[in-house]
Amino acid sequence: MNDMQDKDYPPLITASQITHSFTQQKLLDQIDLSIHANEYTTIIGLNGSGKSTLLRILLKLLPCHQGTITHAAHLRIGYVPQRWLSDGQLPITVYAFLMLNLPKGCTTNLIDQQIERWQLNAFAYQSIHTLSGGQWQRLLLARALMSDPQLLALDEPTQGLDLQSQHDFYQQIAQLHKQGTSILMISHDLAHAMSYSQRIVALAEGQICCQGKPHELLNNPNYQQRFVCAHQDNITTHTCCGNHT
Amino acid sequence: MPEFMLLALIGGTLTTLMTAPVGAFMLWRRMAYFGDALAHTTLLGMGLGIWLQMPLHLSMIMISLIVAISITLLHQRHNTSTDTLLAIAAHSSLGLGMIVIALLPEARIDLMGYLFGDLLSLTTQDIILLALTNLFVITIIYKKWRALLLNTINPDLATLAGHNNQQINLLLALLIAVVVAISIKLVGALLMTALLITPAATARPFSRTPFGMIVGAVIIGQLGIFAGLSLSWYYDLPVAPSIVSFLFATFLLSRALPNRK
Numbered sequence: 001m002n003d004m005q006d007k008d009y010p011p012l013i014t015a016s017q018i019t020h021s022f023t024q025q026k027l028l029d030q031i032d033l034s035i036h037a038n039e040y041t042t043i044i045g046l047n048g049s050g051k052s053t054l055l056r057i058l059l060k061l062l063p064c065h066q067g068t069i070t071h072a073a074h075l076r077i078g079y080v081p082q083r084w085l086s087d088g089q090l091p092i093t094v095y096a097f098l099m100l101n102l103p104k105g106c107t108t109n110l111i112d113q114q115i116e117r118w119q120l121n122a123f124a125y126q127s128i129h130t131l132s133g134g135q136w137q138r139l140l141l142a143r144a145l146m147s148d149p150q151l152l153a154l155d156e157p158t159q160g161l162d163l164q165s166q167h168d169f170y171q172q173i174a175q176l177h178k179q180g181t182s183i184l185m186i187s188h189d190l191a192h193a194m195s196y197s198q199r200i201v202a203l204a205e206g207q208i209c210c211q212g213k214p215h216e217l218l219n220n221p222n223y224q225q226r227f228v229c230a231h232q233d234n235i236t237t238h239t240c241c242g243n244h245t
Numbered sequence: 246m247p248e249f250m251l252l253a254l255i256g257g258t259l260t261t262l263m264t265a266p267v268g269a270f271m272l273w274r275r276m277a278y279f280g281d282a283l284a285h286t287t288l289l290g291m292g293l294g295i296w297l298q299m300p301l302h303l304s305m306i307m308i309s310l311i312v313a314i315s316i317t318l319l320h321q322r323h324n325t326s327t328d329t330l331l332a333i334a335a336h337s338s339l340g341l342g343m344i345v346i347a348l349l350p351e352a353r354i355d356l357m358g359y360l361f362g363d364l365l366s367l368t369t370q371d372i373i374l375l376a377l378t379n380l381f382v383i384t385i386i387y388k389k390w391r392a393l394l395l396n397t398i399n400p401d402l403a404t405l406a407g408h409n410n411q412q413i414n415l416l417l418a419l420l421i422a423v424v425v426a427i428s429i430k431l432v433g434a435l436l437m438t439a440l441l442i443t444p445a446a447t448a449r450p451f452s453r454t455p456f457g458m459i460v461g462a463v464i465i466g467q468l469g470i471f472a473g474l475s476l477s478w479y480y481d482l483p484v485a486p487s488i489v490s491f492l493f494a495t496f497l498l499s500r501a502l503p504n505r506k
Contacts, residue, residue, distance in 0.1 A: 061401050079405050090273040090397060091452045100395055101406065127453070143402075 009036040012075055012151050012182060013058050018067035020053055027053050029206045031067070037150065040174075040183040042193040044227070045203035051186045052082070052155055054203065058184070059153055078144030078181075080154040083136055088129040094139055095124045101143045114142035134165040141172070151182045158189060170196055190227060194218075202227060249365050253474055253484070256367040259375040260428050261444070261466030263382040266459045267424045268441035270417060272449070273397050277442050278328065279316070279418075282335035283425040284437035286312045288359065289338040290426065292345030295352045302374060302427060309422035312338060317418045321411065362433035362485035365477070371430065378427045382420055389416060394455060432485040443492040444469065447499045465495055 011034040018031040027050045035041055035058065045051045056062040059077060060069060092100075098111045115124050118138040123131065131139060137157055144152060154173070158166040166189070174196055177183050187193055193200050194214045201211040202223055210222040217223045246254075271277055287305040294304030316330045346354055355363070386393065396403040396413045403410055425437055432440050448461030473488030 056401070059405070061404050077405060079401065081399060081401055084399055087275070089275075089449060090394075091449065091454060091458055092394075092398070093453060096454055097398070100391055100398070101402070125453075 009038050010072065011036050011070075012072045013184075014070045015058055016068045016070075018054070018057060018064045018069070020050075020057060020062070020064050020066075027206050028057070028064070031206075031208060033058070033201065033208065035151065035182065035184050037072075037182050038180065040177045040185075040196060040198045041201060042185045042187050042197040042199075043201045043203060044187055044190060044193050046226075049203040050206045051203055055153060055155055055184070055186050072150075075151065076147050076149045078147060078149030078152045080137070080140045080144050080152070080157050082155045082157075082159060083133070086129060088127070092128055093125050094120055094128055094131070097128050097139070098143055098146065101146055103147050106146070110146055114146055118142040133160045134162075134169070137161065137165075137169055145176075149181060151184060152176060154183070154185045156186050156188060158187070158192070166192070249367070250474065250478065252367045252369070252372060253364045254470065255372055256375055256431060257364060257470030257474065257488075258467060259372070259379050260431050260440070261463055261470060263379050263424050264428060264441050265444055265462035265466050266386050267382065267420050269445040269448075269455070269459050269462055270393060270397065271421065272442055272445045273455075274417075276327075276421070277438060278331045278335075279313070280421055280425055280441045281438040282316070282331040283309045283313055283422055284429060284434040285335035286338035286342075287426055287429050287434060288342030289345065290342075291354065291359065292342045292349065292352075295349055295354070296345060305426040305429065306423055308338070309426045310419060313418035313422040314415060317414050321414070358433070359429070360433045360435050361483060362429070362431050362436060364431045364474070364484045364488075367430070375427060378423060382424060385416065385420060389413070393417065432488060436485050436489045439489040439492060440466065440469075443489070443496050447492070447496045450499055450502070465492065468495065 013033075013035040015031055015033045018028055018033075019026065020028040031054065033054075043051050043054060053062065057064045058069060059079060060071070095111065095115070098114060099108070102108070102111060115121055118141060120135070120138060120142060123135060128136075128139065140157075152173070157173075158169055161169060170192055173183055173185070185197075194217075197214060199211065200214055200217050202209050202217065204226050209226055210217060210220045212220070268280075271280055286308050290305035290308030291301055293299075293308065294301040297304065312334050316327070316334055319325055319330055320327050346352060358366070392403060392406075392408040392413050393416075395406055396408060396410055400410045403413065424441075428440065429437060444462035444465040445458065447465050448458050452458035452461055469488045469492040472491040473484050476482045476487040476491070477484040
């Protein structure tokens with residue numbers, strides 16, 4: 001794992017004093033965060049902590065009510081959203097879906113390459129609605145990588161995958177990171193975050209409660225209290241820490 | 246073939262060429278009642294058109310457009326559910342339309358024609374208007390095809406691909422408003438949604454691509470027009486209800502047949 005400092009890389013995204021509310025409830029409160037080139041960053045947090053909202057604001061998919069978001073000039077972003085609900089009324093094959101996302105000036109060779117790379121050949125002409133969780137994630141990765149992104153942003157990409165598929169998926173993302181793609185991932189999976197990330201940003205109640213390298217977080221009392229104890233509480237109630245709020 | 250039947254056939258054909266793609270997008274985006282609400286608003290457009298002595302098509306398009314844009318913006322900005330807004334818009338404009346018409350005692354409106362359409366009374370002028378509207382609708386859909394589809398599949402992916410979702414939503418609202426206001430003479434306000442939605446829903450099980458589904462919807466719509474006119478000619482049945490009933494039969498048949506895709 002690369003231990004270089006943030007300052008060695010230029011920031012791809014800089015968020016300054018980000019605040020976002022929904023029906024007068026603050027979802028994010030004065031967040032300062034930079035995402036650097038070549039970094040593998042994972043944003044963790046409990047349900048409702050504002051992870052997905054933060055990611056969508058960082059990608060400028062959602063406006064923030066206060067604060068500023070700055071992207072590096074000509075930043076190319078690949079985005080893997082959470083699997084969305086679909087009633088299957090729109091008939092579209094894997095190939096046609098990739099075709100819709102083909103960047104301007106690129107030929108269909110790019111689609112063929114991505115289909116080959118992500119082993120989508122067997123169902124290239126199947127409806128996207130019939131894909132399994134793992135096939136769906138490979139399709140979204142293929143789509144996101146067609147623009148040759150500098151930053152790959154993923155929103156809980158392993159949700160609903162079995163353990164083997166999760167492992168395979170993380171290996172593929174690690175491979176992409178080795179090849180120079182910056183990774184920004186939202187995850188519930190603390191084990192993944194600890195094993196693969198260079199930097200972990202922990203969100204709680206709309207604020208960054210702690211951030212740093214995985215080994216730094218392990219010794220951080222904020223992290224211990226909010227994540228390790230909370231996690232253990234889910235398994236065995238009231239067995240550790242004793243400091244419940 | 247008498248001239249009025251020929252005009253009806255040409256008018257019906259032109260109409261299905263634009264209702265099929267617009268109806269398909271409405272089906273994909275779960276906007277079936279959007280068309281219904283806009284069809285109701287055209288009565289207000291008609292009343293205002295008579296009052297202001299404007300061409301009726303123009304006043305109907307304007308009112309449909311105002312309502313379509315208002316619903317889209319209210320939904321986006323105030324997070325009010327679309328079905329609530331549609332119900333309010335449809336029935337408020339129907340009520341207001343009836344009041345405007347009641348205030349114009351000299352106005353003679355063929356309410357049955359408005360409610361159920363009058364395909365057999367199409368004029369050459371109507372055909373020209375339909376042809377121009379077709380050109381407009383099909384050109385916009387062709388030019389914005391990728392943005393419209395991507396926005397329908399996932400708005401976030403459309404944004405990252407550089408498309409403006411708000412503009413796309415308003416554009417689709419504009420297309421629906423224009424198609425509804427122009428096509429209402431054929432099938433009427435009450436049956437408008439059937440012509441938009443049923444052919445697309447019938448084509449769905451046999452389609453593998455969005456374009457294929459639209460082509461299927463055009464063919465089914467054309468069959469509906471032809472069948473409706475034939476039933477009217479041979480059995481003296483009302484045209485628009487015959488078209489809608491035939492389309493309903495094709496829908497039932499499509500669900501009885503094995504799924505091909």
